[in-house]
Amino acid sequence: MEKLSTDQLKNVCSQVRRDIVRMVHGCQSGHPGASLGCTEFFVTLYFHQMKHNKDFNLDGIGEDLFFLSNGHISPVWYSVLSRSGYFDSKELYTFRKIDSRLQGHPATEENLPGVRIASGSLGQGLSVAIGAALAKKLNNDDRTVYVLMGDGEQQEGQIWEAAMSAPHHKVDNLIASIDVNGQQIDGPTKEVMDLRDLKSKWEAFGWEVIVTENGNDIHQVIAALDKAKGLLGNGKPVLNLLHTDMGYGVDFMVGTHKWHGIAPNDEQLEKALSQLEETLGDY
Amino acid sequence: MEKTLDTKFTYTEKKDTRSGFGDGFLEVGRKNKNVVGLCADLIGSLKMGAFQKEFPERFFQVGIAEANMMGMAAGLTIGGKIPYTGTFANFSTGRVYDQIRQSIAYSGKNVKICASHAGLTLGEDGATHQILEDMGMMKMLPHMTVINPCDYNQTKAATIAIADYEGPVYLRFGRPNWPIFTPKDQKFEIGKAWKMIEGKDVTIFATGHLVWEAVVAEAILREEGISAELINIHTIKPLDKEAILDSVSKTGCCVSAEEHQINGGLGDSIAQTLATQYPAPLEYVGVNDSFGESGKPTELLEKYGLNAANIVKAAKKAISRK
Numbered sequence: 282m283e284k285l286s287t288d289q290l291k292n293v294c295s296q297v298r299r300d301i302v303r304m305v306h307g308c309q310s311g312h313p314g315a316s317l318g319c320t321e322f323f324v325t326l327y328f329h330q331m332k333h334n335k336d337f338n339l340d341g342i343g344e345d346l347f348f349l350s351n352g353h354i355s356p357v358w359y360s361v362l363s364r365s366g367y368f369d370s371k372e373l374y375t376f377r378k379i380d381s382r383l384q385g386h387p388a389t390e391e392n393l394p395g396v397r398i399a400s401g402s403l404g405q406g407l408s409v410a411i412g413a414a415l416a417k418k419l420n421n422d423d424r425t426v427y428v429l430m431g432d433g434e435q436q437e438g439q440i441w442e443a444a445m446s447a448p449h450h451k452v453d454n455l456i457a458s459i460d461v462n463g464q465q466i467d468g469p470t471k472e473v474m475d476l477r478d479l480k481s482k483w484e485a486f487g488w489e490v491i492v493t494e495n496g497n498d499i500h501q502v503i504a505a506l507d508k509a510k511g512l513l514g515n516g517k518p519v520l521n522l523l524h525t526d527m528g529y530g531v532d533f534m535v536g537t538h539k540w541h542g543i544a545p546n547d548e549q550l551e552k553a554l555s556q557l558e559e560t561l562g563d564y
Numbered sequence: 565m566e567k568t569l570d571t572k573f574t575y576t577e578k579k580d581t582r583s584g585f586g587d588g589f590l591e592v593g594r595k596n597k598n599v600v601g602l603c604a605d606l607i608g609s610l611k612m613g614a615f616q617k618e619f620p621e622r623f624f625q626v627g628i629a630e631a632n633m634m635g636m637a638a639g640l641t642i643g644g645k646i647p648y649t650g651t652f653a654n655f656s657t658g659r660v661y662d663q664i665r666q667s668i669a670y671s672g673k674n675v676k677i678c679a680s681h682a683g684l685t686l687g688e689d690g691a692t693h694q695i696l697e698d699m700g701m702m703k704m705l706p707h708m709t710v711i712n713p714c715d716y717n718q719t720k721a722a723t724i725a726i727a728d729y730e731g732p733v734y735l736r737f738g739r740p741n742w743p744i745f746t747p748k749d750q751k752f753e754i755g756k757a758w759k760m761i762e763g764k765d766v767t768i769f770a771t772g773h774l775v776w777e778a779v780v781a782e783a784i785l786r787e788e789g790i791s792a793e794l795i796n797i798h799t800i801k802p803l804d805k806e807a808i809l810d811s812v813s814k815t816g817c818c819v820s821a822e823e824h825q826i827n828g829g830l831g832d833s834i835a836q837t838l839a840t841q842y843p844a845p846l847e848y849v850g851v852n853d854s855f856g857e858s859g860k861p862t863e864l865l866e867k868y869g870l871n872a873a874n875i876v877k878a879a880k881k882a883i884s885r886k
Contacts (some may be wrong), residue, residue: 296692340644342643368680389672390670390672398639398642400666405631407637408636409636409638411635411639412635412642413640415624416643419621442629442631446636450663
């Protein structure tokens with residue numbers, strides 16, 4: 282896929298945000314907050330960073346792979362997959378509805394192109410990404426494996442089992458990102474279960490750690506992912522602390538856990554859409 | 565007791581089924597370069613050392629971290645690998661049920677979950693390690709195949725066969741030395757029950773270590789003039805319903821025998837088949853809603869009602885209910 286310019290990427294982001302709020306509104310459920318916050322990251326990955334093939338092949342030999350561990354932010358992923366050609370964006374209308382391939386949390390059961398494993402029960406994606414990265418090494422496939430986790434998800438024990446194992450097995454073809462938005466369902470992560478110094482923790486586990494100070498600035502996201510890529514191949518996995526604002530792009534959703542998992546009503550939808558330019562045509 | 569009995573199957577050697585797994589794992593590793601291994605700090609117990617030595621680049625020691633092991637195994641299938649995970653049955657199921665459910669079963673991943681030290685015959689370690697619910701948990705999962713072979717030879721054959729089957733498999737075996745009474749280099753057909761002994765009065769459906777107990781029970785019953793049919797159900801799921809219905813429609817009653825809780829085990833799968841298609845008396849030989857305890861394998865099988873004598877008793881009761 283041809284790499285887009287930053288202006289083009291910003292246009293895609295605007296449309297993806299429209300898709301997110303419309304999808305969640307359409308079924309009156311789903312998770313808009315972190316989907317909006319991670320839009321720049323997903324758009325950069327799929328339209329700029331990764332080598333990938335929209336003619337989906339589950340094994341992805343010779344391609345970069347992406348895994349979503351915090352599966353509840355499926356709206357942003359589905360939108361980006363469809364906008365980058367994996368399936369018709371009209372199918373976004375079916376999100377969370379009966380007989381849809383777009384399950385509430387990503388799944389492989391309905392063969393949705395772009396999804397390689399189910400996620401939703403938190404804490405599992407990093408382990409999967411490590412396995413897929415090891416398979417690439419065994420296959421002499423030099424492409425990269427990406428995975429995104431949530432910050433609340435860092436409270437799961439399996440994350441730290443995986444964190445310990447990747448440096449041990451020298452999984453240096455892996456870029457893991459954590460969406461650090463400081464929010465989870467019950468409130469700010471600091472109040473629910475303080476994560477403290479994630480950078481020191483991951484460094485202590487043997488990872489190369491980089492920080493994206495503003496994950497909603499497309500220039501910073503590109504620079505961070507380029508930097509991460511440059512650190513690969515040196516015996517260590519790379520962790521990207523991606524600081525984002527939950528709900529970014531819609532003024533009344535920004536920075537609060539209240540929009541983690543609820544849908545806008547008709548009026549709120551209109552208000553949100555008025556802040557987001559339609560750039561690629563609504564589905 | 566068994567020495568003086570005229571059993572239809574005999575043995576000259578005893579060996580642990582986990583060694584059948586270890587030897588089969590090495591053999592399938594030589595045959596299929598996509599086979600890889602993962603183990604959670606139990607390489608010696610699972611007999612995975614020979615594979616690790618011969619194929620170090622295809623083997624991953626993951627430490628005492630079973631959840632991560634299951635996730636890594638799921639990830640390794642993406643790119644065509646066939647991962648075999650190794651740990652005790654307890655840590656292969658209950659400890660990682662959610663990882664298996666989401667990342668392996670629901671995702672349809674080609675992972676072979678290889679579980680040793682299942683059941684009471686684990687022995688002295690006691691109830692914390694003697695899982696008796698594992699087959700139930702695994703058979704409830706959509707897409708999961710559940711296999712419980714009976715001796716060294718059958719376990720080795722099953723270990724090799726599952727590499728050629730595309731999809732998640734739970735392979736269960738054990739720790740104690742046990743009679744080797746099935747043929748060497750046998751062909752293992754997933755989902756196909758094996759009629760070991762023909763009979764007409766009662767059918768014994770046995771799985772795992774209790775197949776040998778059922779061989780002994782058949783001989784005891786024969787001495788008393790009762791003709792028992794013995795069917796080895798090595799594949800708990802998918803269940804060979806045809807073999808079950810064929811046999812029970814002839815004998816009119818049956819016994820299930822397994823080293824597992826009665827709740828949710830092989831017997832319950834048979835009961836479901838019979839209740840919906842051919843109602844007939846069924847007696848369960850299994851653990852009756854309790855945990856195990858420390859002891860020697862044969863002592864435990866006796867105390868918890870899982871040996872040949874209990875199968876004989878159950879067979880007579882099933883016949884009396886016809």
